[in-house]
Amino acid sequence: MTAPVPAERDLDTLRAAAAGCQACDLWKTGTQTVFGEGTRKADVVLVGEQPGDQEDKQGRPFVGPAGRVLDEALEAAGIDRTKVYVTNTVKHFKWTAQGKRRIHKKPNAEEIGACRPWLSAELESVKPRLLICLGATAAQALLGRSFRVTQDRGRLVDSPLAPMVMATVHPSSILRATDDESRRVEMKRFVEDLRAAADALKSAA
Numbered sequence: 001m002t003a004p005v006p007a008e009r010d011l012d013t014l015r016a017a018a019a020g021c022q023a024c025d026l027w028k029t030g031t032q033t034v035f036g037e038g039t040r041k042a043d044v045v046l047v048g049e050q051p052g053d054q055e056d057k058q059g060r061p062f063v064g065p066a067g068r069v070l071d072e073a074l075e076a077a078g079i080d081r082t083k084v085y086v087t088n089t090v091k092h093f094k095w096t097a098q099g100k101r102r103i104h105k106k107p108n109a110e111e112i113g114a115c116r117p118w119l120s121a122e123l124e125s126v127k128p129r130l131l132i133c134l135g136a137t138a139a140q141a142l143l144g145r146s147f148r149v150t151q152d153r154g155r156l157v158d159s160p161l162a163p164m165v166m167a168t169v170h171p172s173s174i175l176r177a178t179d180d181e182s183r184r185v186e187m188k189r190f191v192e193d194l195r196a197a198a199d200a201l202k203s204a205a
């Protein structure tokens with residue numbers, strides 16, 4: 001089955017259709033489709049990898065620990081989360097059991113490809129001025145497999161997807177930092193990337 005994307009680009013219509021998507025097998029183990037959230041009028045679209053445990057349960061993107069890091073970084077960068085559209089490359093939680101815990105598992109190319117029509121439809125609906133890819137999964141899905149976040153983070157890249165496109169790290173990479181000092185340094189760099197994006201948007205206004 002391919003993703004049942006309707007012709008309309010109205011976000012509520014898309015969200016309702018995505019709720020029944022069975023284009024890959026992840027619907028079988030995920031609680032629900034976690035569609036993007038935010039206004040169609042958003043200037044900025046942020047794309048993550050896939051919902052995590054909390055997002056899967058609540059049905060909303062970036063509401064768990066990584067979402068809290070993202071909120072903090074957006075605020076520090078002067079970007080109002082209520083004015084951006086936040087979504088994921090893959091819209092079901094992929095996990096494996098470890099005891100009673102559900103551990104995040106990276107989506108594969110087939111799952112990313114199956115979900116792509118939803119992301120394309122979201123981008124066609126919102127038509128952001130600035131698109132920010134959070135982490136390698138989003139960056140490589142949208143900007144090509146050879147894109148390297150470590151090398152190319154924090155600078156605008158040419159893409160037909162939006163007038164301004166940037167990739168930076170995924171907020172969960174900051175949570176994985178092994179000590180307080182590296183966490184502080186990584187958070188600072190993440191905020192700097194987001195601030196550079198926000199500044200580019202302002203100067204192009």
Ligand code: URA
Pocket residue numbers: 048049050051052055060061062063064066067088172
């Ligand atoms: N990580 C993501 O990439 N997206 C979410 O929504 C939550 C965690």
